[in-house]
Amino acid sequence: xxxxxxxxxxxxxxxxxxxxxxxxxxxxxxxxxxxxxxxxxxxxxxxxxxxxxxxxxxxxxxxxxxxxxxxxxxxxxxxxxxxxxxxxxxxxxxxxxxxxxxxxxxxxxxxxxxxxxxxxxxxxxxxxxxxxxxxx
Amino acid sequence: xxxxxxxxxxxxxxxxxxxxxxxxxxxxxxxxxxxxxxxxxxxxxxxxxxxxxxxxxxxxxxxxxxxxxxxxxxxxxxxxxxxxxxxxxxxxxxxxxxxxxxxxxxxxxxxxxxxxxxxxxxxxxxxxxxxxxxxxxxxxxxxxxxxxxxxxxxxxxxxxxxxxxxxxxxxxxxxxxxxxxxxxxxxxxxxxxxxxxxxxxxxxxxxxxxxxxxxxxxxxxxxxxxxxxxxxxxxxxxxxxxxxxxxxxxxxxxxxxxxxxxxxxxxxxxxxxxxxxxxxxxxxxxxxxxxxxxxxxxxxxxxxxxxxxxxxxxxxxxxxxxxxxxxxxxxxxxxxxxxxxxxxxxxxxxxxxxxxxxxxxxxxxx
Numbered sequence: 001x002x003x004x005x006x007x008x009x010x011x012x013x014x015x016x017x018x019x020x021x022x023x024x025x026x027x028x029x030x031x032x033x034x035x036x037x038x039x040x041x042x043x044x045x046x047x048x049x050x051x052x053x054x055x056x057x058x059x060x061x062x063x064x065x066x067x068x069x070x071x072x073x074x075x076x077x078x079x080x081x082x083x084x085x086x087x088x089x090x091x092x093x094x095x096x097x098x099x100x101x102x103x104x105x106x107x108x109x110x111x112x113x114x115x116x117x118x119x120x121x122x123x124x125x126x127x128x129x130x131x132x133x134x135x136x
Numbered sequence: 137x138x139x140x141x142x143x144x145x146x147x148x149x150x151x152x153x154x155x156x157x158x159x160x161x162x163x164x165x166x167x168x169x170x171x172x173x174x175x176x177x178x179x180x181x182x183x184x185x186x187x188x189x190x191x192x193x194x195x196x197x198x199x200x201x202x203x204x205x206x207x208x209x210x211x212x213x214x215x216x217x218x219x220x221x222x223x224x225x226x227x228x229x230x231x232x233x234x235x236x237x238x239x240x241x242x243x244x245x246x247x248x249x250x251x252x253x254x255x256x257x258x259x260x261x262x263x264x265x266x267x268x269x270x271x272x273x274x275x276x277x278x279x280x281x282x283x284x285x286x287x288x289x290x291x292x293x294x295x296x297x298x299x300x301x302x303x304x305x306x307x308x309x310x311x312x313x314x315x316x317x318x319x320x321x322x323x324x325x326x327x328x329x330x331x332x333x334x335x336x337x338x339x340x341x342x343x344x345x346x347x348x349x350x351x352x353x354x355x356x357x358x359x360x361x362x363x364x365x366x367x368x369x370x371x372x373x374x375x376x377x378x379x380x381x382x383x384x385x386x387x388x389x390x391x392x393x394x395x396x397x398x399x400x401x402x403x404x405x406x407x408x409x410x411x412x413x414x415x416x417x418x419x420x421x422x423x424x425x426x427x428x429x430x431x432x433x434x435x436x437x438x439x440x441x442x443x444x445x446x447x448x449x450x451x452x453x454x455x456x457x458x459x460x461x462x463x464x465x466x467x468x469x470x471x472x473x474x475x476x477x478x479x480x481x482x483x484x485x486x487x488x489x490x491x492x493x494x495x496x497x498x499x500x501x502x
Contacts, residue, residue: 010243039361040247041244041361069312072309072312086251086312095362097247098247105313130251
């Protein structure tokens with residue numbers, strides 16, 4: 001058995017735009033128009049200054065691996081989808097985001113350059129960002 | 137729930153108090169009893185009518201927070217006999233604590249659990265980054281388990297009593313890189329209870345009492361996308377506890393340090409100031425953590441790594457073993473000559489968000 005399609009997020013008014021943009025092939029981050037903070041995960045108020053003047057900003061989709069761990073066994077996750085590389089990717093725009101690296105685990109290392117891809121889920125209006133090795 | 141009652145009865149008897157004396161009650165959420173309302177459920181079951189209740193939930197470190205909160209409530213005159221309880225049976229329920237992908241409940245889950253984030257892989261990322269930045273090795277992490285197992289051999293109640301070596305740890309199977317099976321704590325049923333009392337109540341008790349000298353807590357989290365996996369909020373909780381106690385890390389004779397994973401201990405040791413940031417790996421080498429002769433004897437019951445991690449929450453047993461050390465009631469082979477002890481908890485996950493709580497305790501003869 002495999003995850004096909006993958007587990008999907010709960011889509012809320014606060015996060016809907018993030019997930020629908022992913023279905024259109026775009027990774028979004030949040031940017032505060034008052035203090036300039038670029039942040040992830042999306043929230044309606046800036047987590048630094050509580051400003052409501054926060055905009056969506058298109059990210060380049062590129063970044064580097066900040067850290068990762070390859071799970072060899074997991075309950076509740078299909079055997080065929082293991083090992084699973086869980087990672088924090090530091091985006092070019094700054095924030096570190098939790099994701100999966102879809103690659104041979106032995107090729108993943110801290111500092112590796114990665115680029116976003118989007119994976120389908122049951123709901124066609126949204127998609128899930130994952131990352132792959134840039135030179136992979 | 138029966139376990140909560142049994143541990144409460146045991147702690148009150150040990151304190152030479154009775155159930156009717158209790159007027160403060162502290163407990164955290166019990167995952168088995170979702171959806172919460174723990175204080176109501178438990179006060180009902182235990183038959184308590186507290187004038188003060190607190191259910192701060194910081195994950196496994198909650199019960200260390202409860203000690204500090206109880207001390208504050210007593211100082212404020214809200215209660216004078218505070219009971220703290222913990223119990224749960226995740227092992228009997230077959231819960232895959234460390235490696236299970238759980239349901240989506242919070243906003244954050246949609247950005248984490250859909251990627252298969254588990255406790256082991258999140259702490260694994262912390263270990264991986266610590267190794268990258270500071271050159272920490274799997275063997276250094278393994279020494280933490282080996283030291284804990286050295287203590288567990290003298291604890292007849294420990295789940296794993298057989299000593300293990302550094303080689304045993306690094307040769308055990310990988311669960312989530314770079315953490316091996318033996319880098320992870322046990323999953324166990326159990327519980328524990330504490331009683332915190334006022335100075336007035338204490339003077340009438342027929343039992344050695346341990347003084348709460350200082351307490352501090354804090355929360356570490358994503359920080360809007362600036363998460364630093366190599367450090368925990370122990371720097372903030374620890375410095376507050378040390379300041380209030382008027383002592384420093386060099387004054388600590390014994391330390392109970394939450395050990396959900398070996399990396400949890402290593403980062404806490406650094407953040408509490410027992411060594412420089414990043415030097416935890418070399419600090420733990422050479423028997424530093426081994427009782428009775430190491431410079432910083434830790435978790436002399438065998439800790440969560442070897443002995444017990446009741447209800448997946450190790451804060452309670454951390455306080456209990458520190459109290460045992462100060463009362464000179466630890467297992468004789470690992471009894472430390474301790475006047476001042478520390479108990480520190482890291483609850484939740486350092487891979488996303490965690491609670492840190494530190495308490496500094498003083499013995500009767502200090």
